[in-house]
Amino acid sequence: MASSSCYNSPCAACKFLRRKCLPGCIFAPYFPPEEPHKFANVHKIFGASNVTKLLNELLPHQREDAINTLAYEAEARVRDPVYGCVSAITFLQRQVERLQKELDAANADLIRYASCNDVSAPPLIGPQEIGSSLHNMALNRRMGYDHGGGYPFPYPPSSWNDQNPSGGGGNI
Numbered sequence: 042m043a044s045s046s047c048y049n050s051p052c053a054a055c056k057f058l059r060r061k062c063l064p065g066c067i068f069a070p071y072f073p074p075e076e077p078h079k080f081a082n083v084h085k086i087f088g089a090s091n092v093t094k095l096l097n098e099l100l101p102h103q104r105e106d107a108i109n110t111l112a113y114e115a116e117a118r119v120r121d122p123v124y125g126c127v128s129a130i131t132f133l134q135r136q137v138e139r140l141q142k143e144l145d146a147a148n149a150d151l152i153r154y155a156s157c158n159d160v161s162a163p164p165l166i167g168p169q170e171i172g173s174s175l176h177n178m179a180l181n182r183r184m185g186y187d188h189g190g191g192y193p194f195p196y197p198p199s200s201w202n203d204q205n206p207s208g209g210g211g212n213i
């Protein structure tokens with residue numbers, strides 16, 4: 042905590058209120074003389090006596106955060122008397138929503154792109170190709186031709202189906 046009392050110069054609060062800045066001034070650590078607007082804004086919006094009350098109710102380690110919050114809110118309220126810091130919060134919330142939508146769209150594009158690549162990358166083997174190759178393998182085994190598949194198909198598939206009483210190739 043920087044105390045302006047060590048520089049023998051009144052803190053910004055005491056200077057603004059035209060009073061003597063005594064050692065142990067409650068404002069001194071938070072309102073250094075080089076930031077006169079900080080106290081002026083806080084005083085204008087919240088009032089010096091309210092700030093004193095607030096500081097006295099807080100634990101010392103909470104005071105700096107509280108004063109910085111008051112200073113932020115006061116500055117925003119001075120700049121935008123109607124909405125204050127709500128306008129900044131609203132603006133940032135809209136930005137977060139917009140960026141979230143952009144992120145969702147980018148993720149959806151990525152998923153679409155990845156799934157398109159997965160389908161086209163390996164050699165195309167659709168369900169029909171798999172089915173017919175299993176069909177050929179089963180037939181070759183049954184007919185003793187299971188040695189590399191070099192033999193031409195001996196019978197048309199329909200006639201094989203007719204000769205297959207066990208059905209469904211369950212004996213593979």
Ligand SMILES: [Zn+2]
Pocket residue numbers: 051052053054055056061062063066067068069
């Ligand atoms: Zn002071």
